[in-house]
Amino acid sequence: MSYKAGFLGLIGQPNAGKSTLMNFLVDEKVSIVSAKPQTTRRRxxxxxxxxxxxxVFVDAPGLINSDSGLNAFLAREAHDVIANSDALLAVISVDEQKSEDAAQILDLVSKSGKPWIGVITKTDIEEKAHRILILKKMIEEKGGKSMSISAKASAKxxxxxxxxxxxxxELMPESPAPLYDVELFTNENVREMASEIIREKCFENLHHEIPYNIAVRIIKFDEQAPLPKIYAEIIVSKESHKAIVIGKGASVIKQIGMDARKELEKLLDEQVFLDLNVASKPEWFGNKRIMKELGYVIESEE
Ligand SMILES: Nc1nc2c(ncn2[C@@H]2O[C@H](COP(=O)(O)OP(=O)(O)OP(=O)(O)O)[C@@H](O)[C@H]2O)c(=O)[nH]1
Ligand SMILES: [Mg+2]
Structure with a gap:
């Protein structure tokens, strides 16, 4: 049998469960997840x-329409993943608000001209179980194969x-060799993974518009045993957000730090020292230099 290898893009509305699905499929925590939409920012x-x-699964930000600031980057990332993948998964959740949301994803994916499969997620949500058949029919009407899955894994x-x-x-093209070392489960380096883990904890511990306007930068990562030291900065977009991220008696930042450290220790399989600071860079998403530093600039547009 011939060897196959390629990129499989995950396309869906924000919060559809794309990152959870990818982590489930590769059986590792690669991509951060939160209950809030627009958690994933880059592929x-x-x-x-x-x-x-x-x-090679390519987790993408959820599809949004925007042509300014950070959201414009998210929108372009998702469309770039459609353009640059060998095949696509249309990821649709049973709890999506409107059926137009599912239709929009199916339209985009089926019109891409690439092989694709529709994956219905969150099938464990009982009160939405009736949506499974409706979505299955929508997928099949567009000519796709449908699958359904709950990432809240049971043995089955x-x-x-x-x-x-x-x-x-089967959707992948033939390839003479693997695209990445077969021992790897991601191409993200530890530094990138650490900054995403801290950002995930910001999503979990902060509310309203605050997490959407936050970025995380690793200032220094000293990998030396016995205690790797990570110095990171949480960047807020308004001076007034600083106090909110720090919290009363530094309670919020302490919680973010504690949650992040626990997960970093799981990732690195050893104890970690984490130093978190908050810096304000007003409207950082309007600043090309900072955006580039944070990895939020598409290379072809530099
Ligand atoms: N009940 C249930 N919840 C799920 C399932 N999959 C994901 N979720 C939840 O749905 C929320 C969104 O999950 P994500 O994986 O972050 O969704 P996403 O599509 O990557 O979201 P963005 O990156 O914001 O576009 C999280 O609270 C997940 O825990 C599932 O199979 N069942
Ligand atoms: Mg995501």
Whole structure:
């Protein structure tokens, strides 16, 4: 049998469960997840390798329409993932507000001219179970194969995962060799993963518009054993947001730090020292230099 390898883009509305699905498929926490929409900001790769081939999942921000600031970057990232993947997954949640949202994703993906599969997510939400059949029909009407999955894994789901992965591999083009080292589950480096983990904890501990206007920068990452030291900065877009992120008696930043450190220790498999500071850079998303430093500039547009 011929070897196959390629990029499989995950396309969906914000909050559809794309990152959760990718983590579930590669069985590793690669991409950050939160209950708030627009958590993922740039493409993140999750890699699954087998003897017969390699699927490189490309987690993308949810589709949004915007032509300014950070949101414009998110919108372009999602469209770039559609353009640059070998095949696509249309990721649709049973709890999506409007059926037009599902229709928009299916339209985009089916018109891409690339092989695709529709994946219905969050099937464990019982009160939305009736949506599964409706979405399945919508996917099939567009000419796609449909699958449904709950990433709140049970033993049965894990078996299903293997079957899904084999189907996804079939969508990939033939390739003489793997695209990435078969030992890797992502191409993100530890520094990038650390900054995303801190950003995830900001999403969990902060509310209203605050997490959307935050960026995280790793100032220094001293990997030396026995205690790796990570110095990071949480960048807010308004001076007044600083006090909110710090919280009364520094309670909020302490919580973010504690949550992030726990997860970093899991990632690095050892104890970690984490130093978090808050810096205000007014309207940082309007500043090309800072955006580039944070990885929010598309290379072809530099
Ligand atoms: N009940 C249930 N919740 C899920 C499932 N998959 C994801 N979620 C939840 O849905 C929310 C959004 O998940 P994400 O994986 O961050 O969604 P996303 O599509 O990557 O979102 P963006 O990056 O913001 O576009 C989180 O609170 C997840 O825990 C599922 O199968 N069942
Ligand atoms: Mg995401």
């Amino acid at each position: 993140i790769l999750g890699i699954w390798s087998t003897d017969r081939g390699q699927v 789901d894990v078996e299903e995962r293997e079957a899904m992965l084999i189907d996804f591999l």
